[in-house]
Amino acid sequence: MSAYVTDALIASDIDAYLHGHAHKSLLRFITCGSVDDGKSTLIGRLLYDSKTIFEDQFSQLEADSKRVGTQGQNIDFALLVDGLAAEREQGITIDVAYRFFSTEKRKFIVADTPGHEQYTRNMVTGASTADLAVILIDARKGVLTQTRRHSYLCHLIGIRNLVLAVNKMDLVGYDQATYDAIVADYTEFAESIGITSFTALPISGFAGDNITTLSPNTQWYAGPTLIEHLESVPLEVEAEQAKPFRMAVQWVNRPNLDFRGFSGMIASGSITPGDRIRVLPSGRTSTITRIVTADGDLLLAVAGQSVTLTFADEVDCSRGDVIAAADNPPQAADQFEATIVWMAEEPLLPGRALWLKLGTRTVSATVQAPKHAIDVNTMARLSVKTLGLNDIGVAEVYTDRDIAFEPYADSHELGGFILIDKITNATVAAGMLNFALRRSQNVHWQAIDITREAHARLKGQNPKLLWFTGLSGSGKSTIANLVEKKLHALGRHSFLLDGDNIRHGLNKDLDFSDAGRIENIRRVGEVAKLMTDAGLIVLTAFISPFRVERALVRNMLPAGEFVEVFVDTPLDVAEARDVKGLYANARSGALRNFTGIDSPYEAPVNPEIRVDTTRESPEAAAERIVEHVMGVWSHDL
Numbered sequence: 001m002s003a004y005v006t007d008a009l010i011a012s013d014i015d016a017y018l019h020g021h022a023h024k025s026l027l028r029f030i031t032c033g034s035v036d037d038g039k040s041t042l043i044g045r046l047l048y049d050s051k052t053i054f055e056d057q058f059s060q061l062e063a064d065s066k067r068v069g070t071q072g073q074n075i076d077f078a079l080l081v082d083g084l085a086a087e088r089e090q091g092i093t094i095d096v097a098y099r100f101f102s103t104e105k106r107k108f109i110v111a112d113t114p115g116h117e118q119y120t121r122n123m124v125t126g127a128s129t130a131d132l133a134v135i136l137i138d139a140r141k142g143v144l145t146q147t148r149r150h151s152y153l154c155h156l157i158g159i160r161n162l163v164l165a166v167n168k169m170d171l172v173g174y175d176q177a178t179y180d181a182i183v184a185d186y187t188e189f190a191e192s193i194g195i196t197s198f199t200a201l202p203i204s205g206f207a208g209d210n211i212t213t214l215s216p217n218t219q220w221y222a223g224p225t226l227i228e229h230l231e232s233v234p235l236e237v238e239a240e241q242a243k244p245f246r247m248a249v250q251w252v253n254r255p256n257l258d259f260r261g262f263s264g265m266i267a268s269g270s271i272t273p274g275d276r277i278r279v280l281p282s283g284r285t286s287t288i289t290r291i292v293t294a295d296g297d298l299l300l301a302v303a304g305q306s307v308t309l310t311f312a313d314e315v316d317c318s319r320g321d322v323i324a325a326a327d328n329p330p331q332a333a334d335q336f337e338a339t340i341v342w343m344a345e346e347p348l349l350p351g352r353a354l355w356l357k358l359g360t361r362t363v364s365a366t367v368q369a370p371k372h373a374i375d376v377n378t379m380a381r382l383s384v385k386t387l388g389l390n391d392i393g394v395a396e397v398y399t400d401r402d403i404a405f406e407p408y409a410d411s412h413e414l415g416g417f418i419l420i421d422k423i424t425n426a427t428v429a430a431g432m433l434n435f436a437l438r439r440s441q442n443v444h445w446q447a448i449d450i451t452r453e454a455h456a457r458l459k460g461q462n463p464k465l466l467w468f469t470g471l472s473g474s475g476k477s478t479i480a481n482l483v484e485k486k487l488h489a490l491g492r493h494s495f496l497l498d499g500d501n502i503r504h505g506l507n508k509d510l511d512f513s514d515a516g517r518i519e520n521i522r523r524v525g526e527v528a529k530l531m532t533d534a535g536l537i538v539l540t541a542f543i544s545p546f547r548v549e550r551a552l553v554r555n556m557l558p559a560g561e562f563v564e565v566f567v568d569t570p571l572d573v574a575e576a577r578d579v580k581g582l583y584a585n586a587r588s589g590a591l592r593n594f595t596g597i598d599s600p601y602e603a604p605v606n607p608e609i610r611v612d613t614t615r616e617s618p619e620a621a622a623e624r625i626v627e628h629v630m631g632v633w634s635h636d637l
């Protein structure tokens with residue numbers, strides 16, 4: 001970052017400064033223009049005229065003006081701003097420099113953004129929090145490509161107050177016709193990109209015309225001066241107060257068990273105790289009981305204020321959630337169209353997971369291949385496959401969960417986001433949500449707990465437990481595997497719990513005694529039940545030799561969910577297969593308690609499905625089981 005930024009913008013300085021002017025409203029604005037348009041001179045003039053320059057800076061300025069200035073013996077105001085030597089030499093301002101000054105009526109933070117074409121990124125950064133943009137035009141040159149580019153970016157970023165400052169009027173003899181022609185030219189362009197209003201001023205930053213006082217040189221101009229306009233333009237925060245209530249939760253304030261408050265800055269609207277609110281994206285509702293601040297409780301809080309809210313009910317609400325007016329909440333969705341400004345050297349990789357930070361919420365997201373990019377000089381749509389540094393494009397963005405949002409045009413707080421690389425943690429893009437492609441279904445419902453039905457509904461299926469039982473080597477694993485592959489191919493969410501695997505992990509402490517088998521099946525039943533609660537179609541392949549334990553699991557589940565699949569293979573057939581050589585070991589006495597040899601197997605009496613593996617191929621059996629499941633499934637629906 002530039003040296004002068006470090007000088008000028010030490011956080012403590014700003015705090016001290018703003019504190020000293022606490023009673024005044026704050027206007028944030030940016031200046032756009034090229035090096036030659038006189039931008040730095042104008043900012044220097046504003047700082048100078050508002051007496052913000054400290055004495056020591058002032059004498060330094062006089063000395064510098066004589067040494068490297070371009071204005072003879074006059075003070076070169078540009079030197080106040082173009083602080084970095086290298087930049088002075090290059091004549092380009094890079095990065096964003098913030099300056100602050102104040103007048104009797106208002107305090108100001110001005111972001112000086114570079115005009116150079118390569119620095120869209122910086123300009124977007126500087127403009128993202130601005131209430132107003134001053135677009136500088138050199139009266140001798142008129143509307144240039146860069147004027148259009150800056151205006152487009154300001155409009156894109158949603159700066160509602162645009163000032164067209166036709167500068168260097170002294171160099172065109174304060175000629176009204178020249179000024180009028182430039183304004184007419186700009187009006188035509190502005191309308192073509194949807195800018196509906198702007199304020200034009202004839203000024204000279206160098207000579208001081210129409211900056212703080214009306215200039216006698218432009219008798220044909222009735223005002224206001226630039227400062228008057230900056231002092232009187234309505235602030236965004238005032239407009240935001242008239243909108244419905246929204247506050248993104250920054251953190252949950254829980255100092256002790258008796259207090260639970262939700263802290264954040266009110267993005268829009270106002271709130272008062274007794275107001276009904278809705279928490280998004282869950283949709284739960286409650287009533288505001290208190291508005292807590294460091295200076296005591298409030299009866300009313302408005303956009304721009306930082307507060308802690310308490311609710312009448314124990315409603316789940318955490319960092320990243322949005323608290324909104326109950327009867328007028330924002331939407332929640334997980335698919336959007338967005339306009340994206342790419343800010344990284346590495347181009348966008350469509351489909352790669354990134355962090356998307358919107359308000360106080362961070363979620364995983366992917367950007368799809370761009371629909372088009374926008375040529376910022378001509379506003380033409382370009383067909384592209386990706387976005388490179390400083391490119392602006394429109395693309396679909398998918399998040400891994402619902403987020404409460406509003407179109408950027410309605411709310412910068414709930415519609416503006418940044419994208420962050422998951423590995424490097426670098427910000428790679430800024431974006432603006434245009435609209436949702438698919439709205440969430442559940443936000444406006446009465447809030448519900450996430451039940452097993454809700455899980456299943458999200459997966460679009462009814463949970464099932466396909467319980468395969470049979471002798472070792474009967475074919476349980478073989479058939480269950482095939483069934484799962486088929487379900488998977490059909491887009492069903494499934495999971496196969498297999499005897500061999502579970503016995504090496506969760507149940508590795510259990511043996512093949514009766515007690516060991518009973519506990520084995522009990523645990524497997526519990527796990528399978530939880531998985532069905534999560535909405536899955538679960539398949540289990542265990543010998544599960546005892547009727548009682550199989551019935552126990554059946555009874556843990558809602559009627560119809562437990563499907564017993566008896567893989568009916570006679571002992572002699574299974575023994576003849578002897579896939580693992582275990583039967584031979586059991587016969588020889590090397591392996592004790594082997595099912596069918598010296599440990600019992602109780603065949604199901606009335607299974608939902610019976611497979612005779614001596615007659616039916618694994619493939620045919622699997623097909624039949626899938627048909628059964630899907631049949632029951634569609635029947636259930």
Ligand SMILES: Nc1ncnc2c1ncn2[C@@H]1O[C@H](COP(=O)(O)OS(=O)(=O)O)[C@@H](OP(=O)(O)O)[C@H]1O
Nearest residue numbers: 472473499512517520542543544545592593594595
């Ligand atoms: N004594 C004894 N009896 C039966 N099976 C034995 C034994 N010792 C090891 N194995 C291997 O363990 C697998 C059976 O484990 P299960 O968890 O399905 O058994 S049980 O139903 O819980 O009793 C079983 O796998 P499958 O052949 O897939 O059934 C065997 O490979």
Ligand SMILES: Nc1ncnc2c1ncn2[C@@H]1O[C@H](COP(=O)(O)OP(=O)(O)O)[C@@H](O)[C@H]1O
Nearest residue numbers: 471472473474475476477478579613616617618
């Ligand atoms: N119709 C059939 N159904 C299932 N498996 C069969 C069938 N016919 C032969 N087999 C063979 O039987 C063996 C069954 O082994 P496996 O599926 O591991 O059984 P288990 O479920 O008891 O562990 C496999 O080698 C499989 O190829």
